Amino acid sequence: MTASTLASPVQLNPYRPWPARITSIIDLTPQEKLFELRLIDDATRDAFDFEAGQFVELSLFGVGEAPISISSAPSKQGFIELCIRDSGDVTGAMHAKQCGDIVGLRGPFGRGFPFQEMKGHDVLLVAGGLGIAPLKSLINHIHDDRHEFGKVTILYGARTPSEILFRRQFEMWQHREDFDLMLTVDRPDETWEGEVGLVTKLFDKIDLDPDNTYGALCGPPVMYKYVIAEMRKKDLDVDKIYVSFERRMKCGIGKCGHCGVGHQYVCVDGPVFNYWEAMNLQEAI
Amino acid sequence: MFFKIIAKDEVPDLVRGIATEYEVIGPQAKGTAFVFAPLKDPADLRLDYDMTILPAKRYILPERETLMRFSVEDNEVVEAELDAPRRALFGLHPCDVNSLLLMDNVFLDGGDPDPYYKARRENTLIIGVSCMPAPTCFCDAWGTDETHRGFDIFLTDIGDSYYASISSVRGADLVDRFAKGRDITAEDTAAFQERSAAFKAAFEHEIDTSQLPVLLDAKYDSPIWQEFGEMCLACGACSTVCPTCYCFDVHDELDADQKHGERVRTWDSCQFKDFAGVAHGNFRDSRASRVRYRYYHKQWGYLSRYEKVLCVGCGRCTRACKADINPPRVVRALQTGVVDR
Ligand SMILES: Cc1cc2nc3c(=O)[nH]c(=O)nc-3n(C[C@H](O)[C@H](O)[C@H](O)COP(=O)(O)OP(=O)(O)OC[C@H]3O[C@@H](n4cnc5c(N)ncnc54)[C@H](O)[C@@H]3O)c2cc1C
Ligand code: SF4
Ligand code: SF4
Ligand code: FES
Numbered sequence: 064m065t066a067s068t069l070a071s072p073v074q075l076n077p078y079r080p081w082p083a084r085i086t087s088i089i090d091l092t093p094q095e096k097l098f099e100l101r102l103i104d105d106a107t108r109d110a111f112d113f114e115a116g117q118f119v120e121l122s123l124f125g126v127g128e129a130p131i132s133i134s135s136a137p138s139k140q141g142f143i144e145l146c147i148r149d150s151g152d153v154t155g156a157m158h159a160k161q162c163g164d165i166v167g168l169r170g171p172f173g174r175g176f177p178f179q180e181m182k183g184h185d186v187l188l189v190a191g192g193l194g195i196a197p198l199k200s201l202i203n204h205i206h207d208d209r210h211e212f213g214k215v216t217i218l219y220g221a222r223t224p225s226e227i228l229f230r231r232q233f234e235m236w237q238h239r240e241d242f243d244l245m246l247t248v249d250r251p252d253e254t255w256e257g258e259v260g261l262v263t264k265l266f267d268k269i270d271l272d273p274d275n276t277y278g279a280l281c282g283p284p285v286m287y288k289y290v291i292a293e294m295r296k297k298d299l300d301v302d303k304i305y306v307s308f309e310r311r312m313k314c315g316i317g318k319c320g321h322c323g324v325g326h327q328y329v330c331v332d333g334p335v336f337n338y339w340e341a342m343n344l345q346e347a348i
Numbered sequence: 349m350f351f352k353i354i355a356k357d358e359v360p361d362l363v364r365g366i367a368t369e370y371e372v373i374g375p376q377a378k379g380t381a382f383v384f385a386p387l388k389d390p391a392d393l394r395l396d397y398d399m400t401i402l403p404a405k406r407y408i409l410p411e412r413e414t415l416m417r418f419s420v421e422d423n424e425v426v427e428a429e430l431d432a433p434r435r436a437l438f439g440l441h442p443c444d445v446n447s448l449l450l451m452d453n454v455f456l457d458g459g460d461p462d463p464y465y466k467a468r469r470e471n472t473l474i475i476g477v478s479c480m481p482a483p484t485c486f487c488d489a490w491g492t493d494e495t496h497r498g499f500d501i502f503l504t505d506i507g508d509s510y511y512a513s514i515s516s517v518r519g520a521d522l523v524d525r526f527a528k529g530r531d532i533t534a535e536d537t538a539a540f541q542e543r544s545a546a547f548k549a550a551f552e553h554e555i556d557t558s559q560l561p562v563l564l565d566a567k568y569d570s571p572i573w574q575e576f577g578e579m580c581l582a583c584g585a586c587s588t589v590c591p592t593c594y595c596f597d598v599h600d601e602l603d604a605d606q607k608h609g610e611r612v613r614t615w616d617s618c619q620f621k622d623f624a625g626v627a628h629g630n631f632r633d634s635r636a637s638r639v640r641y642r643y644y645h646k647q648w649g650y651l652s653r654y655e656k657v658l659c660v661g662c663g664r665c666t667r668a669c670k671a672d673i674n675p676p677r678v679v680r681a682l683q684t685g686v687v688d689r
Contacts, residue, residue: 077460078415078598078611079425124418125609127600150627165423283628311626313598316460319616320595321623323641324631326561326649331459345568345644346631 077316080122080167081107086142088162091228095193096158097134098145102168113137115200116175116307116335120315121145121153122167129153130312130330132196133171136203137178143168146196146228172315173334176201176305181277185213187269187299189290191220191262191282195228197307197334198281209241216243216269220262220282224248224255243269262286266293273298278338281307287348291338304338308347349496350520352529353536355509360390363438365526370436370473373407375400387438395439395503398482399662403444403591404437408468409451414610415464415598421607432467441479443660445499446492447591448474453654454594464613473518476502477510478543481551484663486676488548489555492660506539555676556683560657561648563682568640572681577636579671584617586642586665586673592658593617618642643678 087099102108113133120128129151135144149158160166178201186205190198198217205212217236221227227246236244245265247258258265262282278294280287287306294304310329313319317331325344327333332340341347354362366372372387375397382397384404417426440448448469455465476499487493495502500519503510511532514520523529587593597616602609616623619638624631632638650658659675666674681687 075461076463078462082423122423124423124611125420125600125602125606128598167423309626310631311624313596317457318454318460318462318594318596319598320618320645321597321616323618323624323645323649326644326652345565346637 077169078314080120080128080169082165083168085160085162085164085166088160091146091230092226094150094226095146095148095228097229098147098157098160099135099142100145100166100168101142103165108141111143111171113143113171114175115178115204116197116305117171117173118197118315118334119143119145119168119170119172120312121147121157122169123153123156124167126156127153128169128313130172130315132200132307132334134196134199136200136207138204138207146193146199148193169315173330174332174336176279176307176335177277178204181205182208182211183213185215185272185276187216187218187271187276187278187294189218189262189278189280189282189294191286191290192222192226193228194280194282194286194307195219196281198279199229201279206242213275214243214272215241216245216271218245218247218262218265218269220247220249220265222249224252224257245269261289263289263293266297269297271297271299273300276303278304279306279335280304284309284348291348301342302337302339305335306338306341306348307335308333308341349513349515351532351536352512352514352523352527353509353532354503354512354523354527354529358527358529359393359395359510362523362527363387363390363393366436366438366473366475366522370434372436372438373404374438384437393439395477395505397439398479399441399484399664399667401664401668402589403447403662403664404440405447405451405591405594407435407437408448408472409455409465409594409596409615411615413464413613415613417608417610418600419608420602426608430464430467432464432471434471434473435468436473436475438475439477440474440499441662442476442495443485443487443492443662444591445474445476445495445502446487447660447662449495449498450592450650450654450656450658450660451594452498473522474499474501475519478502478504478547480547482663483552484666484674485551485661486553486555486663487661488551489557489676490657490659490661493548493551504540504543506536506543511536511540511543553676555679557657557679560679560682561651564644564648567682567685570682570685572678572685572687573636573640575687576639576673576678576681577634580619580635580639580673581671582619582621582635582638583670584619585668585670587617587619588615589664589668590659591662591664592646592660595623618645639673643675643682646675647679 083100089097122128134146310322322329374387374393382400455462500516502513646658
């Protein structure tokens with residue numbers, strides 16, 4: 064009996080992470096850091112095309128992998144940003160990394176927001192907590208092509224003022240004319256002068272053209288039902304609302320089965336779903 | 349496809365011949381049951397087996413495999429050879445041949461083929477053999493009682509000989525070299541038809557599989573799931589023995605020096621509590637939700653993508669489940685709204 068072995072599956076191995084260098088680390092809050100990464104291999108970097116809303120698998124050998132949304136816009140070339148909360152093994156180990164360290168990336172995976180389809184329309188973006196991470200990519204992408212969009216409204220809720228991600232930039236944006244941006248916190252501190260309450264409260268303060276508006280939403284699971292109810296009250300079409308989901312993931316490529324939601328897999332059919340599709344997915348919302 | 353008649357007493361020579369080039373895995377008796385295992389002696393091959401405890405999936409998707417070796421310090425892959433020996437799975441029933449075709453949809457899928465699975469699949473010769481239904485078999489319910497592709501050679505028992513369907517060059521070559529065989533006659537084909545008809549007639553139960561995707565959605569909140577959930581032990585045996593369950597976990601294991609290690613893939617089961625657990629909770633915390641998910645995915649999730657259910661009716665989970673939860677019973681409960689006793 065002969066047992067022959069094949070050459071190692073290096074090329075075209077979707078499980079093999081590509082090395083990337085950490086080029087910058089910014090502390091956003093006590094639990095979240097923003098990492099800027101640069102894929103080391105030129106060809107891989109050039110081929111790394113993604114849409115806002117897609118994610119990567121961050122790979123730290125010896126610890127494991129975690130799915131993380133890309134926070135930077137596709138229009139930013141050569142680098143990608145990940146906004147990471149220290150919430151477990153991989154994310155914790157990532158928080159211990161230094162600028163210049165090498166980590167691994169696989170992806171980009173999944174379906175993102177329908178950027179092209181949204182062009183020419185108004186958009187309403189609603190984020191809760193860490194849900195701002197994937198929406199930040201979309202916000203920046205819209206920013207870079209601002210003239211292609213109508214009115215842009217951003218509603219963002221965090222638990223406390225110190226947990227607001229990208230706070231400096233957003234506070235500056237609150238005064239911009241071309242972005243209607245509103246922040247709210249559940250629990251204010253003595254420095255906070257803005258809105259207090261859940262993000263749904265902000266819906267009283269906005270005006271939408273229901274026939275011409277796309278909605279997008281990402282946040283903790285409890286938020287979806289309430290925010291969608293508000294969007295529906297404003298007469299937004301169910302099939303013009305997009306939601307992004309988080310599930311447990313191991314492979315990112317529709318094989319390991321962990322991310323099943325209803326009859327679909329979040330890693331390949333999502334993480335961004337049209338709300339009409341999501342309504343038809345058991346256990347989704 | 350073309351055909352040959354191979355006398356049963358030629359089979360040991362065929363096995364020996366194939367064994368000069370492939371590691372031959374075949375059904376063998378173990379106690380009162382049957383298992384797939386490496387064949388040491390062609391005489392141990394039991395082509396008359398009813399069903400093995402475990403399917404042959406571990407030879408394509410092993411219960412544990414190294415995806416890559418790595419070095420921790422520079423976060424780099426240390427090249428590792430992929431282990432894909434030339435193997436022959438000798439004696440798969442139609443259900444098991446079909447189960448591999450269902451797995452292929454997932455692992456050879458156009459977008460991101462799985463290189464490990466693919467290499468093993470390509471290096472594995474499949475020799476099927478006809479069977480008669482055991483009481484737990486219900487492949488007829490899904491149409492997986494027949495197979496027309498996915499094998500190199502398929503042997504249909506027509507008495508003293510096998511009616512061999514040959515569908516690959518390597519299969520033809522092996523038959524050519526290691527079995528005398530002879531060409532088929534009209535009588536042989538008539539015997540083949542008779543045998544097929546006898547097989548189909550031998551199924552004892554009928555299962556009403558109509559409209560399952562609709563029923564799974566429309567009866568999503570049915571109390572049957574609560575009932576099955578209370579019965580289920582969350583042991584995962586149903587996934588382990590299932591030739592179509594492919595879910596896996598990936599984790600890193602460090603060497604003693606903590607400097608190197610390997611990324612390992614192991615079988616997993618949606619019946620385990622943590623399967624859908626995330627930082628802020630668990631999407632399938634209850635057993636009821638997990639049992640339901642297994643059927644929901646097999647009879648609707650997979651089907652929504654590939655137009656087929658993810659079950660071949662082999663009945664292995666029926667035999668393995670200590671709680672008596674099995675597809676025929678679940679499907680009946682879905683149809684009638686009550687769990688039969
Ligand atoms: C599409 C997608 C995009 C994401 N984007 C981001 C992002 O941009 N930023 C970000 O910070 N996070 C993001 N996440 C979440 C992140 O991937 C998870 O929090 C991930 O678990 C972190 O991995 P870890 O190894 O650090 O945590 P783990 O060590 O896996 O643990 C995370 C938490 O889950 C608990 N846990 C671990 N295993 C189980 C289990 N089996 N059952 C129940 N609980 C368990 C742990 O106790 C811990 O509290 C995203 C997730 C998805 C699916
Ligand atoms: S679900 Fe049960 S009967 Fe169906 S293929 Fe799996 S083990 Fe066999
Ligand atoms: S259905 Fe049966 S075999 Fe499967 S986990 Fe439950 S008790 Fe175990
Ligand atoms: S993460 Fe593996 S199937 Fe989606």
